[in-house]
Amino acid sequence: MGKFKYIFVFGFLPLVMTGCATCPTDPAEAELYHQTNDPLEPMNRGIFAFNQMAEGAILRPIAKGYRFIMPELVRNSIANFFDNLKQPVYFANALLQGEFKSAGAILGRFTLNTIWGVGGLFDIATEANIPNPENDFGQTLAKWGWRGDGGPYLMLPILGPSDVRDGIGRGVDALAEPATWLVEPEVWYTGWAVNNINAYANNIDLLENLEKSSADYYAALRTMYRQNRAKKINSVIDSTETTEEKAPAYEADFSDIDWEDE
Amino acid sequence: MKKLTALICAMMLSVSVMAAQNPAISFVDDLADDIISNVLTAEVTPEQKLETFRAAFTKAVDLKSVGQFVLGVYWRKANDADKQEFLDAFTEFTTKTWADRFDMYHGQDILFTGVRNAERNQYYVDSQIQDKEPVEVIWRLRQKGDSYKIIDIIVEGVSMAMSYRNEYSAVLQQNGGNVKALAEELRKKSAAFDNQNKK
Numbered sequence: 514m515g516k517f518k519y520i521f522v523f524g525f526l527p528l529v530m531t532g533c534a535t536c537p538t539d540p541a542e543a544e545l546y547h548q549t550n551d552p553l554e555p556m557n558r559g560i561f562a563f564n565q566m567a568e569g570a571i572l573r574p575i576a577k578g579y580r581f582i583m584p585e586l587v588r589n590s591i592a593n594f595f596d597n598l599k600q601p602v603y604f605a606n607a608l609l610q611g612e613f614k615s616a617g618a619i620l621g622r623f624t625l626n627t628i629w630g631v632g633g634l635f636d637i638a639t640e641a642n643i644p645n646p647e648n649d650f651g652q653t654l655a656k657w658g659w660r661g662d663g664g665p666y667l668m669l670p671i672l673g674p675s676d677v678r679d680g681i682g683r684g685v686d687a688l689a690e691p692a693t694w695l696v697e698p699e700v701w702y703t704g705w706a707v708n709n710i711n712a713y714a715n716n717i718d719l720l721e722n723l724e725k726s727s728a729d730y731y732a733a734l735r736t737m738y739r740q741n742r743a744k745k746i747n748s749v750i751d752s753t754e755t756t757e758e759k760a761p762a763y764e765a766d767f768s769d770i771d772w773e774d775e
Numbered sequence: 776m777k778k779l780t781a782l783i784c785a786m787m788l789s790v791s792v793m794a795a796q797n798p799a800i801s802f803v804d805d806l807a808d809d810i811i812s813n814v815l816t817a818e819v820t821p822e823q824k825l826e827t828f829r830a831a832f833t834k835a836v837d838l839k840s841v842g843q844f845v846l847g848v849y850w851r852k853a854n855d856a857d858k859q860e861f862l863d864a865f866t867e868f869t870t871k872t873w874a875d876r877f878d879m880y881h882g883q884d885i886l887f888t889g890v891r892n893a894e895r896n897q898y899y900v901d902s903q904i905q906d907k908e909p910v911e912v913i914w915r916l917r918q919k920g921d922s923y924k925i926i927d928i929i930v931e932g933v934s935m936a937m938s939y940r941n942e943y944s945a946v947l948q949q950n951g952g953n954v955k956a957l958a959e960e961l962r963k964k965s966a967a968f969d970n971q972n973k974k
Contacts, residue, residue, distance in 0.1 A: 544847065545944045589907070639908055718879055725967050726872035728960050732945035737933045744932025765927050765936040770840045774919055
């Protein structure tokens with residue numbers, strides 16, 4: 514249960530710290546301030562430095578060795594297996610969000626992969642073009658009325674980028690996962706570690722590219738996380754709603770550009 | 776299963792028809808084909824690959840306008856020499872970054888799902904890269920005469936232009952708006968890609 518402690522400590526603390534006591538007046542700083550909403554940046558950067566260190570010293574060497582030993586087919590099957598275990602929680606969230614089409618897809622996917630995909634080892638649902646919507650509790654909170662960007666940005670120890678809404682969401686999703694209650698803690702921790710090493714090994718090239726292609730890796734991850742979450746959050750919020758109520762749209766506004774041909 | 780196969784076939788057919796009809800889709804489709812056949816699957820040295828990629832990438836992407844957008848309010852504050860230095864460094868850096876990203880390509884299909892008019896002479900070309908799960912990629916194009924230039928690539932909701940702008944704003948805010956220092960940082964970072972290719 515140890516890791517959830519952090520989610521709640523870091524998840525609820527900033528709730529009392531929202532608002533805009535010291536909004537910058539400079540337009541560049543104001544734009545950045547509102548897009549990133551990261552009042553806890555010094556603490557977040559500290560946690561990020563710790564995560565980076567742990568990643569470089571422990572996770573990366575293990576994942577590299579692991580990738581060398583494990584054939585791609587096995588790694589994919591392990592990823593499929595853990596992904597399949599999360600489907601009951603996604604299903605519950607889809608119902609809570611009133612996303613019945615997604616709920617149907619998730620139920621179909623889970624049934625198909627559990628029975629014909631040998632306990633989830635083979636993702637035949639994706640091959641059959643059944644979507645994988647991954648409805649999470651962060652989205653549910655947004656659907657229930659917690660609109661906007663999800664509160665201050667949070668860098669969670671070990672778990673990585675999040676914000677207040679998604680931090681709570683992740684905690685609830687993890688607690689709701691049947692595996693959390695059904696298996697022995699040792700098994701759970703082992704599974705958690707295997708899942709993470711496996712996922713890291715499968716994405717190591719992309720992560721290395723991201724780090725190399727950033728002048729400020731922390732800031733790069735922060736904006737990518739915000740933009741990707743905005744897309745996921747908005748996907749469950751009705752299209753009839755006004756744009757102010759949705760998560761901020763990160764569409765580039767090119768209206769100030771001096772085009773060469775104009 | 777038969778029905779599903781038929782549906783997929785029908786979809787692919789309509790996509791290729793659409794590609795043939797819409798010039799914006801053709802532009803992206805041709806670019807992808809060009810890079811796949813002349814860079815990724817071509818049997819030439821890594822140096823030649825990078826040069827071919829550079830030619831295609833800098834021709835297709837309006838890096839001058841993207842660079843201006845990326846600097847945001849700092850663009851107007853910078854002098855012409857610093858602007859040029861930033862644009863050069865940014866061009867070199869994005870070329871190497873994206874060459875490295877395209878290098879991860881391993882034969883996935885790109886499915887074009889539609890095109891939308893963004894504003895006046897701008898278009899969004901919607902596509903899906905058929906990886907293990909489909910990855911949504913939107914190409915934002917700007918028409919220039921009878922051709923197009925890419926001004927943004929949006930992968931799963933993450934805009935390339937917005938991400939660079941946001942990240943570089945954070946850097947510039949910390950260094951007191953020193954565009955020249957940012958350019959130097961990008962140059963240093965570009966060199967890291969060279970070292971990787973030699974190993």
